[in-house]
Amino acid sequence: MVPVMIGIAAIVFGLMQIVPGDPAVVLLGQDATPEAVAQLRHALGLDRPLTVQFFSYLGHALRGDLGESIFQHEPVAELVFGRLPATVELALGGLLVALVVGLPLGVLAAVRRGSLFDLLSMAIAQLGVSVPVFWLGIMLMLWFAVQLGWLPAIGRGAPVLSAVGLALAGRPEVLVDSLRHLILPSVTLGTYGAALTSRMVRSSLAETLVEDYVRTARAKGVPGWRVVYVHALRNALLPVVSVIGLQFGTLLGGAVVTETIFGWPGVGQLAVKAISQRDLPLVQGTVLVIALLFSFVNLAVDLVYAAIHPRIRYK
Amino acid sequence: MKARGLPLRRVVRSYSLVVGGLMVLALFVVAAFAPYVTWAPLDQMDMGARLLPPGPGHPLGTDNFGRDMWTRIAYGARPSVLIAVVSVAASAALGSAVGLVAGYFGGWVDLVLMRIVDIFLGFPVIILALALVAALGPGPVHVSIALVAVFWTQYARVVRASALAEKEREFVEAARAAGAGPVRILVRHVFPAALGPVVVLATLGLGTAIVSESTLSFLGFGVQPPAPSWGWTLAYGMRYLREDPYLSAVPGAAIMWTVLGFNLLGDGLRDLLDPRGLSR
């Protein structure tokens, strides 16, 4: 993992060297004198040889020091980890939508293969994987926030975790507000996952339903729902889990766009803003943390996989 | 692909193939014959007729400069489709080459190449593309390069997997014994086995590429105005959401049509090339 991280850091560093524009100029404004710019570049260490800059960054990063944001004068680690909960909350919201909508839809479609319900839900799923995230977000916002005014168009409420605490302390309105803010972004982000999940579950479950052990169970008189939910679904979920795990990258990529549209104060927005300001340490930091998050999620997927896969569990 | 006939009956029965194919065909026709299917001049602004809703003369209304929206959409298909096709073809070529070499030679070659793939896979997609376009500057060529950087890894992985399986096969051994060089073996004997998955991946990838391109344009990093661009129109549309929802709805629908078409086509192709698949 470390070599991959170093590689990522090197590419980001290289890219940010090619990008035209200078953080010192952005920071000082268009009327800054060349001397002031030179002075600031020196203070930021941007006038050192590139190799020195890179290896000094790397040395610090390996010791857990991601440097300081050029624009926000705060440690990058603080900024990124401060924003991370919002992104994780959004990603989990998206995942929840994906599972809550995708699973039942897929199961029902598989059980009633060939029915009108099957046809309709798969058509919807096809639409779901085809709709561009940013357009879906805009349309949802237009309809539910602007036209109907049911949900807030933009922003995040209190963190759901702390809002739950407040709700227990007798202040449920904060939690309600948090959830209201969370709905549209989660649906936007989760639609692709829901569509994908329902398709995967359907085809995977349809496949297991014709396997020998399921037929045996049926023959032994196990009730139909038990066959589906206990015997077949568990095995059918295996490929689903790995696909969803692989799709987490798409989910995080989608999170960048979703955060942009809904003004969700997460890491994705932070990264894009950092690029637009040429805030090199912050770009580096956000990309590295997201990449790390990525590999942790892959690890988690492996664990879940093992949990629902008996053979792996007992190995 | 093995010399296995594709029974016409199966092609027709796969309605996703047919529907997707027709949608994509319609798209290509509109893009190719844009001057013949539209009647308003592409760049003629009419500030007095801004943001008109659909109506006679303007079937899809007008944009924020009073230009005919249908014309903008039809011409806008060109950069979108072109960038998607070029970037997917280049991604497939690059990824396949890397995958073949890594899978066939194995050892440290494989190790190094796959590490590079891992590095690119570790990036958040949009951020890598954004940083690349910021570095290279906007414009269709640079956007294509950015998309290649994002997408080539999938092909490398898929092709490597089948190269690994294929290189142990007898006919490959036989070719090697007969003195065929590695390039010849890779191209003639190993790659054909991976072609099916690559074609399916590429078809589905076209949809993703269209969305990515319009996302970049939407963020101000894609095609330069006044070139017609679905992403740009959509980005402006965001600002006029209350006054004129059409301005964002129409280009969004165009993007969705395109992606849906390529996805259906890709699904259909997968069924066709993988008869075991139950996803029909």
Added chain:
Amino acid sequence: MTMLRILARASLGLATALVLLLAAACGGGGGATGGGTGTGSEPGTGRALRVGLDVDAGTLDPRLAQDTSAARVANLIFDGLVQLDANLRPVPDLATSWDNPDPTTWIFHLRDGVKFQDGTDVTADDVVYTFQTILDPAFKAPNRNLYTPIQAVEAVDPHTVKFTLAAPYAPLLSYLDMGIVPKHLAEKDPEFGSHPVGSGPYKFVRWEKGNEIVLEANPDFWGGEPKIGTIEFHVVSDNTARAQALEAGDLDFIQSPLSPQDLKRLAGEPKFKTVTMTGTGYTYLNFNTKDPVLADARVRKALAMLIPQESIVHDIYQDMDKPATSILIPGWAYTDAVKQPAYDPQAAKALLAQAGWADHDGDGVLDKDGRKLSVVIATHSEDPNRTQAVEVIQNTFQANGVDATTSISDWPSFIANVQAGKYQIALLGWLNLVDPDRAMYNQLHTGGGSNWGGYSNPEVDKDLDTGRTSLDQAARAQAYQAAARIIADEVPYYILTYQGFQVVYDPALTGFVPTPTGSFRSLAGASFGK
């Protein structure tokens, strides 16, 4: 506004909703209808004023203020030697009067009995310290170059400060609204900007970075205790979101930058009071006079005649900005007698023909010596009004036989190219032009620091020098008008709009006087009338 702009600015701020809701939850009601919205922990009494900011302040140390939020919030905490009134004229603040024994000497007499919020006296030493730190290059004050003509600042006695200039420098007074910081606190505290102490009408309470800043009334303010006990500044970066927060009753007060569409809607709302005025900035086209094609003033002038200014201002800016008549911004140096070339394609064609550009080969594009008349119009992607304006200009150029293309990139790339002289025509803006010197000197004087297009005219140089050094306002106005007349004729700059400045607030707020600089200072005398 493109998404990128939102990205660029919608940072931590949108979480503001939380705070707003907490406030609403505690106070019940809230919103435009009034009622106590202060949370229990909030100091001060009565209704708090909730102000929307577009960006968080980078610091609250006025000497280091970079962004408008920093300058405007610091302006409530600190006093300057002077303040700028609604007509941008300097009026007494800490200094009750000033005089010039000679053109390079300024003597300021300080108000008696003014105390910092920690109870210590404001003395001449604090003024000296403030300006000495600004002038020290190591301190890295962003606006240092505005003060560099100052050669020395001395305390004559505890209530008198003397500025000695290297050369006469008339604009200085307009920049002396800089907040005066307490020497004894600021000099030993590197974090002074995070918990500032000044002598102004409001005291710093707390600052949650990226989210909110809270101030409370200073009961010992020399001008009398402000009536509004608490001011909360909430950062809501997205312009539309900020407008919606006002509409939803979560904010009482917002101001530019706002989207034209939102502004149009809010202005029609009787629930809010909307004040529109000309701000202190202009949006302009910068012609690179070093470019082979644009070196010819006739070509620049002709191209200026091809800019549909009315339509851009009306249709794209929705009249939020005003069509500019010249480089002179409305104010004491303004006259409508100086006029830039007006939109006139016929005259443009004639002028281009005079310069040798005509459609000789009949391809619909003007050419000269076998070369097409090609120009690239550049701007940055963050401001959708500018990208749309560029699109309209490109279209009009094209329609009139000029082979025009656009180049739109993000701000850092764009400004890097412009500063390096790698552009033909660039659309951008200048802000905070509180004195004509600031709108013209660096931009158009030969060798000026921001004269990226390499414009040079000895006549203009002379006028700008006069404007800078003369202490007679009438003479200065005359000099700037003379320079503006030449600039309007030679078109190194074509001023597209005078940027509008809008304030939208709850009409219950009375006594507030909006100024083009966006100053909050008059909130010190404002109140919520019932």
